[in-house]
Amino acid sequence: MKIGVLALQGNFENHYNKILDFGKTPVYVKTKSELSKCDALIIPGGESTVMSKMIDFNNLRQAIIDLKDEINIMGICAGMIMLSSTKGYNNLKTLSIMNFKVERNGFGRQVNSFKSKIKFLPSNNDINVSFIRAPKIKTFSDKNQCIAKFDGNPVMLTDGRHIACSFHPEFSLNNDIYEYFTNLVKVS
Ligand code: GLN
Numbered sequence: 001m002k003i004g005v006l007a008l009q010g011n012f013e014n015h016y017n018k019i020l021d022f023g024k025t026p027v028y029v030k031t032k033s034e035l036s037k038c039d040a041l042i043i044p045g046g047e048s049t050v051m052s053k054m055i056d057f058n059n060l061r062q063a064i065i066d067l068k069d070e071i072n073i074m075g076i077c078a079g080m081i082m083l084s085s086t087k088g089y090n091n092l093k094t095l096s097i098m099n100f101k102v103e104r105n106g107f108g109r110q111v112n113s114f115k116s117k118i119k120f121l122p123s124n125n126d127i128n129v130s131f132i133r134a135p136k137i138k139t140f141s142d143k144n145q146c147i148a149k150f151d152g153n154p155v156m157l158t159d160g161r162h163i164a165c166s167f168h169p170e171f172s173l174n175n176d177i178y179e180y181f182t183n184l185v186k187v188s
Contacts, residue, residue, distance in 0.1 A: 001187050004029040004038030008054035010046015010078055014170040022178050032063045040072040040185045043079030045132065045168055048104065049091040051078055061095070068097045072184045073162045080164040081135050098159055099141035106136020107166070118150045118167065123176040129167040137166065147180075160184075 005015045007028040019026035029035050041064070043051070055061050075083035081104060085096040089104060110133055117126040137154045148156035148165075155166040161184065169177040
């Protein structure tokens with residue numbers, strides 16, 4: 001099982017190392033040919049407007065969209081924004097792979113970053129995670145299921161194939177979220 005980590009911008013190295021520690025095979029993805037070798041893709045946190053531009057610059061937009069029914073994608077923070085169908089921000093063209101909308105920096109700006117325990121519902125464990133300029137989910141369709149909440153707010157969604165996550169699981173010692181994601185991946 002090869003887990004791609006989109007490595008155009010942002011916090012990709014921590015995911016790569018996490019996947020290695022977790023005993024799976026990570027692959028940095030910067031090109032279509034690297035993407036085509038992957039069974040799954042993590043879109044990391046970073047800055048969604050820059051990531052949106054870099055995805056176009058590297059000719060990856062249509063390639064990712066074309067694979068949306070074949071591979072599993074986990075979008076973290078800026079990656080969550082890219083997976084969403086959010087509209088109305090300058091320089092941001094999301095991939096609209098999942099049907100939900102967010103408010104960017106909805107949990108506050110950089111100075112308001114914080115660590116907190118969230119309840120990860122599939123394993124019923126409390127996990128310590130970081131919220132860094134995290135997007136807040138505003139609406140989501142009933143195709144999505146909320147699988148983690150913080151302070152009454154949904155902070156993680158899945159449509160059964162993809163996962164979108166407001167916070168950063170890659171700084172946590174807990175691997176429940178990576179396990180949940182890799183369990184979705186069916187390798188033919
Ligand atoms: N607020 C950032 C954005 O809108 C995302 C922050 C993050 O990925 N940690 O792109």
